[in-house]
Structures are given as structure tokens and as C-alpha cells.
Amino acid sequence: MKKTIITFLSIGIILSSACKKDFLDEKPLDFLSTSNAYNNSSDFNAAINGLYNRVRTEFYTNGDRRPFDYVYGCDIVFDGQPSTERHTNMIASYAPQGGLNIPLNHWSALYKIVSEANTVIDRIPGSSMSAADKTLNEARARFFRGFAYRTLAYLYGGVPLNVKEVESPKTDYTRASKVEVLAQVISDLKFAAENLPAINAVSDGQINNLAAYHLLSEVYLAAGEFQNAVTAATSVISNPNVALMRTRFGVKSSDATKNVYWDLFQQGNQNRKNGTNREGLWVVQFETDVPGGAAVSTGIDGSYQFERNFAPQILTFRLAGSNVQPFLYPRSDYSGGRGIGWAVSTKYFSDVIWQGDFNNDIRNAPFNFVREFVVNNPAHPRFGQVISTVNPPAGITVPRRDFYAFQSKVTTPGDHPDGMFQDKSQLLLKASAGGTYADQYMFRLAETYLLRAEAYLGLNNLTNAAADINVVRSRANASSVLPANVNIDYILDERMRELGSEEKRRITLMRLGKVYDRVKKCNPYYADVLPTYNLWPIPASEIERNNGSKLEQNPGY
Numbered sequence: 001m002k003k004t005i006i007t008f009l010s011i012g013i014i015l016s017s018a019c020k021k022d023f024l025d026e027k028p029l030d031f032l033s034t035s036n037a038y039n040n041s042s043d044f045n046a047a048i049n050g051l052y053n054r055v056r057t058e059f060y061t062n063g064d065r066r067p068f069d070y071v072y073g074c075d076i077v078f079d080g081q082p083s084t085e086r087h088t089n090m091i092a093s094y095a096p097q098g099g100l101n102i103p104l105n106h107w108s109a110l111y112k113i114v115s116e117a118n119t120v121i122d123r124i125p126g127s128s129m130s131a132a133d134k135t136l137n138e139a140r141a142r143f144f145r146g147f148a149y150r151t152l153a154y155l156y157g158g159v160p161l162n163v164k165e166v167e168s169p170k171t172d173y174t175r176a177s178k179v180e181v182l183a184q185v186i187s188d189l190k191f192a193a194e195n196l197p198a199i200n201a202v203s204d205g206q207i208n209n210l211a212a213y214h215l216l217s218e219v220y221l222a223a224g225e226f227q228n229a230v231t232a233a234t235s236v237i238s239n240p241n242v243a244l245m246r247t248r249f250g251v252k253s254s255d256a257t258k259n260v261y262w263d264l265f266q267q268g269n270q271n272r273k274n275g276t277n278r279e280g281l282w283v284v285q286f287e288t289d290v291p292g293g294a295a296v297s298t299g300i301d302g303s304y305q306f307e308r309n310f311a312p313q314i315l316t317f318r319l320a321g322s323n324v325q326p327f328l329y330p331r332s333d334y335s336g337g338r339g340i341g342w343a344v345s346t347k348y349f350s351d352v353i354w355q356g357d358f359n360n361d362i363r364n365a366p367f368n369f370v371r372e373f374v375v376n377n378p379a380h381p382r383f384g385q386v387i388s389t390v391n392p393p394a395g396i397t398v399p400r401r402d403f404y405a406f407q408s409k410v411t412t413p414g415d416h417p418d419g420m421f422q423d424k425s426q427l428l429l430k431a432s433a434g435g436t437y438a439d440q441y442m443f444r445l446a447e448t449y450l451l452r453a454e455a456y457l458g459l460n461n462l463t464n465a466a467a468d469i470n471v472v473r474s475r476a477n478a479s480s481v482l483p484a485n486v487n488i489d490y491i492l493d494e495r496m497r498e499l500g501s502e503e504k505r506r507i508t509l510m511r512l513g514k515v516y517d518r519v520k521k522c523n524p525y526y527a528d529v530l531p532t533y534n535l536w537p538i539p540a541s542e543i544e545r546n547n548g549s550k551l552e553q554n555p556g557y
Contacts (some may be wrong), residue, residue: 047120048144052107052205057493058106059504060286060304063305069506073506074515075519076346076500080344086154090528090530094537096553107538135195138355149185150218150219150222153222156536156537158176160175173228196209204272204283205283215443241278259365262408285439285442288417296419300434304435312403312410313401314339319396326375330433331418333413335370338429346525350369350404369407373387412438416433465491466485481494513534538554
């Protein structure tokens, strides 16, 4: 963290000091500057907190569009209101120059994380911290640098690799190979995993050794080092401080109509407080009306606009024979809060992947994957009746922007802040609703099992791959998969079933080079998808300003 302060000396001081050569030497005593900002543990903690904030902004709170670039244009949802903002017309969405500059937005944000992590690392040797604190802060910074470079490598392939603080203008960057970038990420994450505190020794939301091993396993997969991926994932799975949640827990566990998968996503249930949730490995924190907590109780600004994007806009839904709206809107219930129907579930997500286990898989229970809506407007002639997306009334097509199946984890039914209600007795929300008021999983143990299954698949050990998948499926009360039926598409389907809309799907598909294949198979909406889009372009502005050397563009752009 750097602050530049300009001080103006009075004329009298200038005149009386004119004969001294050092009178302009700045000696900061009580303000931050580049020479005193990185000295003690408090300084470095502030810098690390800045990195947490940048990660939360990039993946969750940067408005109602950019965080969702990690989901749109993939296999799980399509654009309910056609716009290049939501990857309709992909050639325009991914243009290297002009327009939306989606690739530039994420490139800049991720390199800012790299830059600030490099500064922390390079300033550690000159600090007054103890040896233990120096190691801890280096581990933290290297985790964030690895996290950012891992994402850059998946999105763009080989990228400029810089692991030193930049102290002067530089315009001669060249692209390292993807192999070289991943090797650096692995080095950073190994150091982090070996030196970060144990998961049960950190506060909620803080990175820890198991979060680092989880991410390391994923990056080993990207590098094709499957046995190392197994080893890293096993370090997480075998740790006694974590486990899949198999019995009811948390704030609403007394509600006998729900199940343990539902518990995972209830407000207040994501963290390890009092050892309750042992499944979350890294949980991104949202504290409503707390400075630095992002969310506010009176509006959508600063919140994760998950609800807004992923829940249907049932306001405009009508049934034949009446122009009265059947559903009160916006309402803090299982109709989706103040959703506006931008991220419409594909039929593959809402229907196809559940075949064979539709009624027994608890992840697909009616309160987890909402398909039935009760007409709750007393003025409507069909008041009290159920309208289903599975068997819609005549003349109603599904899915469409105002009527489709969606996961309830995108919203907080009945748990919106008091400041968001216009009439709490009726659960009616204000027009400024649309945020999701719950902490969010960045990494969850169920995903670690699926990463290890993928590693076993890479080793052609289908028996162990199936065993890991079946650990996740058994918790869900789903039927077991046979080893012979395990392939990468099955694992991607299982990730969709288990992680669904919480997953940053683009990261997974781009890591595997599978955007094109999965969109062609699962999402006919994005009919203009090309193999080119397995990588994003290097932003044109980066190529142009790098005039001291040639920054190569990705093929097809």
C-alpha cells in the first residue's frame, strides 16, 4: 500500500535553508511514503488486506457484470437479455480492442494483484519484522501472486511473467510460455502451502495451508502433473480439520423440511465458527454495514449481485386468461428475490444432468433447485396454485427470462437485511434489492474430491476416480458411478451438479481447453462459439504500449 504526500514548504523556510544541500531531503515522520510504508507487521497486514479486497472485487463485487464473465459464455447459463455484456455475440465480447474490453478488464485486475504481491515480497527483507512474520507474509503474498498468475494462464495462455516489484516504466515485456507461468505458480503455491497457518489456526476468510494445497492440486492438473495433483489434494482430504458436511448443521438445522446441502448455503453457515462448517476451505467474507465488508443493508452497491443475475425476472410473467401478475415481486422467498433473469439456466444444467437421480439427489431437491412457483398474488384467479417449469401451462415455453429453474443458493430467502424490505410482513423487497447476503465459497472440500478424481483419471486409475466422485455423490444420496463411466465430461457434469452456479465455470473450462466443446454440447444459445474462445485475446492496448518488444497475440484474434 503506497500513499504519495506532497508537502509545500513556506517561503521563509526555503530562504533560511537555501545554503544547505540537504534541505529538500524528505524525512517522513508521521505519514506513509514509499520509504516507510513497509516496515512492521501492521504495515504488511494492511497490504495483505488490500490483496484480499482485490480478489473479492475481481470475482464478486465489481458491479453486476464483470464478476459474471466467469460464468457467461460457458455451458451453465445463457443470456436472458441479449447483450455483449453477457457474451451474446462472442466476437464483440472478446474483441482485443474497443467495445467492452472484457479481456482487458480482467487482465488489468489480475496484474494489479500480481503487482501488489510483488511489492510485498520485495519489501520484506528490509522490514523490521521477525523472521517468522517475514515468512508468513511472504507465504501470503506468494499465494495471491500464484492465484492471479494461475487465472491469467488459464484465460490467456502464456503471459508476461514478472516476479519483481516494478519501480520504473517498462515497455519490453514478452510472453513466457504457459508451462513457465504454471511452473512459477506451482513454486509460489508450494511455498504458501508449506508456510501458511493451519486452517483451524486462522480467522474466517483467511487463506491457509489447505486452501493453498487445494489450489496447488488444481494447478498441477493444468500442468499435467497428475500424481502431484493427487498428493496435493490428499493433503487436504486427509486433514482431520476438514470433512464433508453429512449431517444437518447451522442456523436453520431445525427446519426438518430441508437437507444438509441446503444448510451449506444458508446465511451464516459458510464459516468454521465454533467448528460448525468443516467443508469450506476458503470463504470470501461479506459483512453488511461494516466498513470494508462490501455489502450494505439499504442497497445493492458493493454486494455480490448473484441474485440479480441468476434468479428469474418473474415480474413480467403472465398466465393465459389474465393480465394480472401471478407472483408478487420482488419478494424474499423462493421466487428469487429481485432477480432480473440475465443468467438463465440451460436445459442441460436444469434437466439433463439430473436424469436417473432426479428425485433422490438432495442437491436437486425442490428447495435447492427451484422449479415450482406458487401463485401468491391474491388478485390472480389462480391464487395458491403451483406453476411448474417441468410441466408448464399451455403457451409457456421454458426456459425464458421470466420463468426457469434456478438454484436457491443464489439468493437468501427470508434473510435479506431489514433495510431491504418495503413490507417485511409480506416479504416484499425494495427495488434496490438484488444482492446475495451470504459469504461465498471460493474453495470447498467437495471440489477437492473432484479435483483428485480428475487427477486419477489422468493417471488412468478409473477405480480411484470413481471412488472420489462417489464420496461426493453419496453425501448427495445419488447413485454411484461405475469406473467404466468416468471420463472428463462426467466429472464436468458432476462439478455442475455439486458446485453449480457457485463455480467460476470459465476457470475450469479454460483450464481444460473445454469452452468450445462444452458450449457446443450443452448450450445452443451461444451458437457462435469458436475453438478460438478457449483462450481470450491479449488486450490490444497492452500490445500497443509495449513498444520495446513484441507481445504476441493469441491465434484467431
